[in-house]
Amino acid sequence: MLEGRPEVDVEPVRRLKVADSVAAQLAQLITDGELPAGSRLPAERQLATRFGVGRSSMREALRTLESRGLIRTEHGVGVRVAETPMTAEAALLMLDGCTLPDLFEIRRSLEPLAAGLAARHATPAMIDDISALHHESLRADDQRFVRLDARLHRTVAQASGNPVLARICCSIESLHVTYSERVIGLPGRRAAAEAGHAQIVSAIAERRAGLASNAALRHIRDVEDDVAAQLHRDVPRAAADVRERW
The missing domain is CATH 1.20.120.530 (GntR ligand-binding domain-like)
Structure with missing residues (x-):
């Protein structure tokens, strides 16, 4: 992002807000048990379609959840809900x-x-x-x-x-x-x-x-x-x- 360039600044801000909203909704689903520990999430493309957002926003949302320890990426398997979510200190x-x-x-x-x-x-x-x-x-x-x-x-x-x-x-x-x-x-x-x-x-x-x-x-x-x-x-x-x- 290049500050001081209005035509550049506006778009990243919008994408980040979308990603944050998606991350918050997914986190709530995990907290409520609708996405139970160990369950596998749908593919990124499917999630993006379900939430009505672009794949870049969905990817950013998943990164946010992974940084918070709520999900894990397993190579060759996909993305799963963490068995034991990280504490805030670990996520830091x-x-x-x-x-x-x-x-x-x-x-x-x-x-x-x-x-x-x-x-x-x-x-x-x-x-x-x-x-x-x-x-x-x-x-x-x-x-x-x-x-x-x-x-x-x-x-x-x-x-x-x-x-x-x-x-x-x-x-x-x-x-x-x-x-x-x-x-x-x-x-x-x-x-x-x-x-x-x-x-x-x-x-x-x-x-x-x-x-x-x-x-x-x-x-x-x-x-x-x-x-x-x-x-x-x-x-x-x-x-x-x-x-x-x-």
């Missing part, structure tokens, strides 16, 4: 076919590098864009903040001057948005994110590559610490193997 760890630790491992490699290179190679116009995104995010609500957060990191990667790095960072942006939507409500998370962004933006503007890299790494570590603190309240058995990686 799961993304589209990967986990938050998986995402953070990659971010720790890419984003400090991108910030350091941006401090060296960003043009004055690029630095202005990065700064403007940061200041705009401070005035945004949480939903808008999540989108601007992802856009800020994407713009830093583009400012690195390395098109391969920028492309890789862009490829994980959807996962970035997904996890951000889940964690933005954690106590103090929004304020910590804003502070981290401020340090990264300031270091890039001052052309201090080492400081920018360190700020980006600290920014990611802060998120990890917040999620780990949340999980420490009640580490579910279903997430124990993933939690050990932290």
Whole structure:
């Protein structure tokens, strides 16, 4: 999604609302026992027809349910209702076919590098864009903040001057948005994110590559610490193997 482009922004918002509605209805069917544990769901195409939505919306809805631990995808079998649904804490760890630790491992490699290179190679116009995104995010609500957060990191990667790095960072942006939507409500998370962004933006503007890299790494570590603190309240058995990686 490209913010600032009205003709592009409207359509993704509509699709997400449809997917959320479908996910909520399916979740209710599971909760009510109309889709019992272990039962197999109809094929994606059939579900899309039954709900009167497009396959992309249905696919997004199923991903949402899987991230919440309500359904499981079994290769060669299809999608089944989970025998033992995940707790909210376990679901917090799961993304589209990967986990938050998986995402953070990659971010720790890419984003400090991108910030350091941006401090060296960003043009004055690029630095202005990065700064403007940061200041705009401070005035945004949480939903808008999540989108601007992802856009800020994407713009830093583009400012690195390395098109391969920028492309890789862009490829994980959807996962970035997904996890951000889940964690933005954690106590103090929004304020910590804003502070981290401020340090990264300031270091890039001052052309201090080492400081920018360190700020980006600290920014990611802060998120990890917040999620780990949340999980420490009640580490579910279903997430124990993933939690050990932290």
